[in-house]
Amino acid sequence: NAGVTQTPKFQVLKTGQSMTLQCAQDMNHNSMYWYRQDPGMGLRLIYYSASEGTTDKGEVPNGYNVSRLNKREFSLRLESAAPSQTSVYFCASSWDRATDTQYFGPGTRLTVL
């Protein structure tokens, strides 16, 4: 039981390049989330998926897109990376909103030059 996995662990991009961060969970959770963590700031929600087939914007969605590919997988895409997107990205999952405890992946450290 791997929990929540994320790939890649590290990535360096040039401004304007695109990439997709992958997330998968094997706990049969309904809800999945993408956060970013910046120095001096709390985790901020980018997008979430309450259930398979649905996605919604969080606090800081600009510059990102997501896909809930199936119940297990939730990907985050940067279409045209900017230096302001340099951050650590965490994926998380939970049974549902009512149950609420979120399980986090190990994070992806992204640097945009």
Added chain:
Amino acid sequence: KNEVEQSPQNLTAQEGEFITINCSYSVGISALHWLQQHPGGGIVSLFMLSSGKKKHGRLIATINIQEKHSSLHITASHPRDSAVYICAVRSIQGAQKLVFGQGTRLTINP
């Protein structure tokens, strides 16, 4: 002003000391979470509270809904407790959104 404020931002203590980390929030909530972020970056949920007190091993979390305040206590602290402790609240208006504090960096020296 942030919706969730933690204090202190940094805390250094000696092994064995009793540790208290505080969290104040300004919105109505349905639940409050305490999480631990290890030096390697991994984040683990410690507690979810909607009232009263919870205990797990040497960790105790309390919440006072009327005062909009929660505390995380660590008894008999150990160097392995060194981590960033994060408070997060689910606003009653917030749909799926958790609002996170900035975290408290705890260092326990042997």
